[in-house]
Amino acid sequence: ARLFDEPQLASLCLENIDKHTADAITAEGFTDIDLDTLVAVLERDTLGIREVRLFSAVVRWSEAECQRQQLPVTPENKREVLGKALALIRFPLMTIEEFAAGPAQSGILVDREVVSLFLHFTVNPKPRVDFIDRPRCCLRGKECSINRFQQVESRWGYSGTSDRIRFSVNKRIFVVGFGLYGSIHGPTDYQVNIQIIHTDSNTVLGQNDTGFSCDGSASTFRVMFKEPVEVLPNVNYTACATLKGPDSHYGTKGLRKVTHESPTTGAKTCFTFCYAAGNNNGTSVEDGQIPEVIFYT
Numbered sequence: 001a002r003l004f005d006e007p008q009l010a011s012l013c014l015e016n017i018d019k020h021t022a023d024a025i026t027a028e029g030f031t032d033i034d035l036d037t038l039v040a041v042l043e044r045d046t047l048g049i050r051e052v053r054l055f056s057a058v059v060r061w062s063e064a065e066c067q068r069q070q071l072p073v074t075p076e077n078k079r080e081v082l083g084k085a086l087a088l089i090r091f092p093l094m095t096i097e098e099f100a101a102g103p104a105q106s107g108i109l110v111d112r113e114v115v116s117l118f119l120h121f122t123v124n125p126k127p128r129v130d131f132i133d134r135p136r137c138c139l140r141g142k143e144c145s146i147n148r149f150q151q152v153e154s155r156w157g158y159s160g161t162s163d164r165i166r167f168s169v170n171k172r173i174f175v176v177g178f179g180l181y182g183s184i185h186g187p188t189d190y191q192v193n194i195q196i197i198h199t200d201s202n203t204v205l206g207q208n209d210t211g212f213s214c215d216g217s218a219s220t221f222r223v224m225f226k227e228p229v230e231v232l233p234n235v236n237y238t239a240c241a242t243l244k245g246p247d248s249h250y251g252t253k254g255l256r257k258v259t260h261e262s263p264t265t266g267a268k269t270c271f272t273f274c275y276a277a278g279n280n281n282g283t284s285v286e287d288g289q290i291p292e293v294i295f296y297t
Contacts, residue, residue, distance in 0.1 A: 192212060258273070
């Protein structure tokens with residue numbers, strides 16, 4: 001389709017690859033595609049597969065490409081033939097175990113990249129890595145966010161208890177992260193565990209142990225899940241954040257209902273917040289933490 005310049009057909013093919021990613025990358029013909037087609041696939045936010053499996057497929061492709069170019073199949077040559085495709089593998093989405101067992105030992109990444117990724121997985125502040133950390137899968141359209149507070153105050157303390165707030169939405173969305181408040185004492189780093197829990201069954205649907213750096217301002221700082229969390233309409237969920245770090249800003253004049261309206265389609269996504277009883281570190285509808293939900297519709 002790309003060879004004969006059939007963009008509509010190419011787009012249908014790519015959507016089919018999104019739906020059946022695992023079958024597509026294990027298919028025999030996968031190793032025969034050209035580099036530009038490989039790049040077109042790897043650029044997609046909508047592939048439904050774990051990143052470590054995508055990496056294995058890309059390594060298989062690079063071995064076939066080395067043979068096509070009559071090059072010895074060495075890690076250096078695999079890296080060479082992959083060119084710009086390598087930067088499209090989202091290594092930060094892997095678990096540290098997946099990364100250590102595969103990519104870190106493949107020889108395809110240079111030592112500097114391996115070290116920066118291990119640091120990304122384990123320390124705060126996280127060093128900048130040259131790879132995308134935006135989750136893949138089912139994310140069509142633009143990233144949206146809502147903020148449930150109208151004002152920011154200082155100070156909010158942390159003692160190991162989670163800040164929690166319950167919420168429901170009027171339609172299906174995918175939550176990819178939260179915006180959290182940072183320190184009132186200037187630039188600093190926080191360790192944080194974020195979770196989304198299905199309230200009625202108390203099942204953890206998504207979580208990430210990570211960290212973030214803040215600059216001392218009253219803005220929010222993005223903390224992302226490794227994979228999007230599907231949230232269904234009119235079901236109760238609990239957003240949960242457990243921070244370790246100094247006193248932070250917090251939100252007040254909280255809203256029970258917050259509506260996001262798409263600037264392009266006018267579609268409305270309506271969030272309803274309510275009090276999460278039990279240990280919640282003082283967070284409520286009126287004030288506290290977890291000001292922002294970052295999501296795709």
